Amino acid sequence: GQNIDQPTEMTATEGAIVQINCTYQTSGFNGLFWYQQHAGEAPTFLSYNVLDGLEEKGRFSSFLSRSKGYSYLLLKELQMKDSASYLCAVRDPKGNAGNMLTFGGGTRLMVKP
Amino acid sequence: GAGVSQSPSNKVTEKGKDVELRCDPISGHTALYWYRQSLGQGLEFLIYFQGNSAPDKSGLPSDRFSAERTGGSVSTLTIQRTQQEDSAVYLCASTLRSGSYEQYFGPGTRLTVT
Numbered sequence: 001g002q003n004i005d006q007p008t009e010m011t012a013t014e015g016a017i018v019q020i021n022c023t024y025q026t027s028g029f030n031g032l033f034w035y036q037q038h039a040g041e042a043p044t045f046l047s048y049n050v051l052d053g054l055e056e057k058g059r060f061s062s063f064l065s066r067s068k069g070y071s072y073l074l075l076k077e078l079q080m081k082d083s084a085s086y087l088c089a090v091r092d093p094k095g096n097a098g099n100m101l102t103f104g105g106g107t108r109l110m111v112k113p
Numbered sequence: 114g115a116g117v118s119q120s121p122s123n124k125v126t127e128k129g130k131d132v133e134l135r136c137d138p139i140s141g142h143t144a145l146y147w148y149r150q151s152l153g154q155g156l157e158f159l160i161y162f163q164g165n166s167a168p169d170k171s172g173l174p175s176d177r178f179s180a181e182r183t184g185g186s187v188s189t190l191t192i193q194r195t196q197q198e199d200s201a202v203y204l205c206a207s208t209l210r211s212g213s214y215e216q217y218f219g220p221g222t223r224l225t226v227t
Binding site: 004031033035041042043044045048050087089091100101102103104105106 | 214218220
């Protein structure tokens with residue numbers, strides 16, 4: 001079956017660094033995604049990892065270890081606007097679902113002054 | 114606009130009624146996905162279209178749910194005889210083609226069944 005785990009909630013301070021972890025067990029793997037979702041809004045794409053290692057994009061970085069079924073999203077220099085839910089999702093090429101995404105439950109991040 | 118659009122943005126309906134939710138993907142995107150997000154839950158895959166055909170319908174929760182896509186563009190998700198457990202945000206996403214990795218999401222339709 002598909003299983004993607006991430007913490008439900010995290011709290012961090014403005015200006016700090018926070019790491020959001022995601023572990024997965026899926027029948028297939030064709031990439032791992034991180035999405036940001038502000039309350040009441042659509043998810044927006046943050047990052048995509050298909051090979052092991054770290055991908056950096058401005059204040060956000062994402063890491064993947066396929067052998068460990070593990071990823072993290074690192075947010076640096078936190079800003080109040082970073083308060084949102086962060087969704088980890090795995091793309092599964094199996095079957096006819098066109099590389100559909102299987103999502104974790106999301107991590108709600110609260111940034112405090 | 115250039116993004117994925119969905120209508121209505123909010124829908125309140127009585128239990129037992131039928132509802133139709135609409136998705137307009139980004140122009141030229143051939144792959145279209147429907148997801149459901151219940152309160153406090155992650156996104157749940159419902160159905161995928163490549164062009165007008167839906168190769169995989171296994172994510173649909175029951176036979177009360179159906180979806181179609183016409184002209185390789187607009188898609189409609191229909192829920193018949195709605196139940197309270199159908200209350201959720203229904204999100205649509207599209208990609209240029211099924212092999213493309215970035216899915217662009219619409220703003221969703223918030224469905225409340227009373």
